[in-house]
Amino acid sequence: MALTNPRRTLRAILANMLVLVLTAVTLLPLAWMVTVSFMPRGEANSFPPPFLPSRWSWENYHELLVRRFVDGAWFDYRFVPALWNSIGVATIATALGLLLAVPAGYALAKLRFTGRDRVLRFLVISLIVPGQVAMLPLFLMFKELGLVNSYLGVILPSLAGIFAILFVRQAALGIPDEMIDAARLDGASEIRIFRSIALPLLAPIVVTLAVFLFLASWNDFLWPLIILADQHRYTLPVAVAAIGREHAADGELMMAAAVVTTLPVLALFLSLQRYYMSGLLGGSVKG
Amino acid sequence: MTRQQRTGWLFTAPVLAIITLVFVLPTLMALALSVTDYSVYALADWANLDFIGVGNFTALLSTPLFWRALGNTALFALFGVPMAIGASLAAALLLNDATVRWKPLWRVALFAPYVTSVVATATVWQYLLNTRYGLINYALSLVGVAPVDWLGDPRASIPAILLFVTWKIFGYNMILFTAALSTVPQDLMEAARLDGASRWGRFRHVTLPAIGPTLLLAAIMSVAGFLQLFAEPYVMTQGGPAQSTVTVLYFMFDEGFKWWNLGQASAVALILFVVILALTFIQTRIGRRFEWL
Known part of the structure; x- marks a missing residue:
């Protein structure tokens, strides 16, 4: 035609x-x-x-x-520890992030409790404040708490996932109230309803959020750069930036470092791209 | 009712506690910190801390590098936002063409740079932009353009970084725009075509109103994003050459964690926050005028 x-x-x-x-x-x-x-x-x-x-x-x-052994001393770029640090930090940040955000998002959508609307309004308003405002005092706080140069110090701020909570809440709003009310009439506890009714329905959203959280943690740069002092604790982006400053002329070596830093997340994105893309659009659709 | 009450708080309290600890409390502390002379001496002993009112803010106003950072950041946003959004929109319009095949494949490929680490890909672009051996100057030499010292010439450094940033992020808004373009009413488009409306006329009066809200959202997010540029100059130019890529956040980082002037740095963070807030407000106002909100 x-x-x-x-x-x-x-x-x-x-x-x-x-x-x-x-x-x-x-x-x-x-x-x-x-x-x-x-x-x-x-x-x-x-x-x-x-x-x-x-x-x-x-x-x-x-x-x-x-x-390897160079000029009578062991030498390495401390890149392997950085790789392990990144894997560990991103995995734990993702797991804890889900554990905290998913129930909270569900509760804000489906449970009736005093202060809920106020909490919600507070979260939405907080989204306007850029994270950097909190960074300097947070560093001082963590210094007092002995969290400077620790993995916990890197992970903790990423757990304040306001976006993640609102993302889950948006999805949880779509769970039919009748299903939840029916289970309540059958005498199911609220925790059981969450586990056996809400969670299975939210599963795709949880996968999407997991990808978002993992990528965000893996690629995060400014905060790890601030809080990590010891080379052995560096995550990949901090390590790449540090090696790059000393070996600016070694293009081939730096590209190998860039490949190790980007390929794992590219592979993760490609294998779960359907979840990722739908999450992106879910987040942009406004009521 | 009480059970929902209890579970509701059980589910939200842990994350709210963390948000309070790592976000609310420090944000309030930033206000307090910005009116102190917190420096390396206070880092050693809190007793060396003094209240200096708006001293940090007035000191900033007479710091040439702060003004330089503000100016650089303004240039980044002024050119970067239209450049990035233009690239996203162009790519989305192209992908939206009915004749294009394998759309999901292109969408994923064009989005790929967005998920990579800024530090890693900025390193890659550092070499792509190399004056003598970079692929970009090589490509330009094929069409007869003399080598540009992208990261070494103060006039070229901002465009060079913007080129990288646009490459890295255009896929994100492209996805949002493709979704918005699918909501453009086709019957209206057909009617406009039959009425003899030009290509631009159809874009202006049919497409644009449909994607307006998405465009506004993208603009607000992009302005905020470009105002918070940090990793790109940190990796590619270290703020140079001749301080031409020192951004506000870069200035804040150096002031805070290189010189330990945390009071001063907090003042910078708050000024940046106010600027972002003001620009968001202005854009929302403009959006409302076009009935995009």
């Missing part, structure tokens, strides 16, 4: 080509990051800039991840 229209065919070709070019340009920096990370040392510093390695080599990853 319409495909026989030559103008439309031309338009289709043009539009698809444009999308293809746009996508290629967008993915180019990520692809280049990967190929350079496999180049022999120094190869990226040549003109014209090569896009593929002359030979594929693991030497940058080896140098970054394996401790």
Whole structure:
């Protein structure tokens, strides 16, 4: 039908080509990051800039991840501890974040208790205040509490997930009241109703939120940079920034570090992208 | 009723306690801190702390670097917001074209940079923007443009960082815009076409009113986001060259955690907050005029 229209065919070709070019340009920096990370040392510093390695080599990853003996002393970039720190911090922040936000969001949507509306209004208003306002006094507080340079010090602020609570609440509003009331008439406790009725219905939202929380924690930079002093405690972004300042000329090594930092979350995003995208849109739909 | 009462508080109290501890209390403390001369001496001993009223604020007004940071941040927002939103909207309009195939695939690919770590991808772009060996100058050389010292020339550093930021974030608003574009009334669009409305006329009078609320939301979030730029200059330029990329947050970080002038830094944080609040208010007002809210 319409495909026989030559103008439309031309338009289709043009539009698809444009999308293809746009996508290629967008993915180019990520692809280049990967190929350079496999180049022999120094190869990226040549003109014209090569896009593929002359030979594929693991030497940058080896140098970054394996401790070795140099000039009579052990040397390493402390990158492996940073990787483990990031995995640990992001996993715990995600688990605790869910544990705190999901019941709270459900309660604010479906349970009647005094002060609920006031709590809700307070949370919405707090969203306006940028986190940086709290950061400086928070550092002093954590210093008094002995939380500077600790994992707990990194994780604790991320647990104040106001956005997460409101996100869960929005989804929980969609749970039919009849289901909950029927269970109440059957004598089920509120906790049981939450566990066996609400939670299964909220499962997709919980997965979405888990991805959001994990990515946010994994990529977080400013607060870990402030609170972590010891290199052995650094998370990946802090470690990458620190190594980058000392090894600015080692492009291939830095690209290997960038690959290790970005690939896990890219893989997580790609495997759960349906949840992620729907969550993004759920958050933007306003009443 | 009492059971709901008890469970309601059981479910909300833990997170509210944490929010109070790490957010409400410190935010209130920031107000208090901003009227003190908290410095490295007070860090050693609280007895060295004095109340100085609006001293931090007046001192900031006579600090050239603070004004520089405000100016730089304003430039970032002024050019960055239209650039990023324009890129998002263009990509969304392109993806919205009926003839484009495999839309979900493109959407995910174009969104991918958004989920990456700023520090890691800023490092990548540092090399892409390298004067001698960078791919960007190489691409420009193919069309006859002389090498640009992107991160070393004070006139090029802000555009260079904006290029990176736009690449990193445009996918986010693109997704929101694609969703909004699907709500554009097709019958109205068809009627406008039959009436001979131009492409721009159809965009202005049919598309724009439908996506207006999303556009406004994106603008408010983008303005706030660009005003809080930190990691990008921290990694790519360290505020340089010639302080051309020192942002307000960068200034606050240095003031607070490099020089330990936490009183001064708190004043900076509060000023930034007030500016964001004011701009949000103004944009909401404008949005209301267009009936987008």
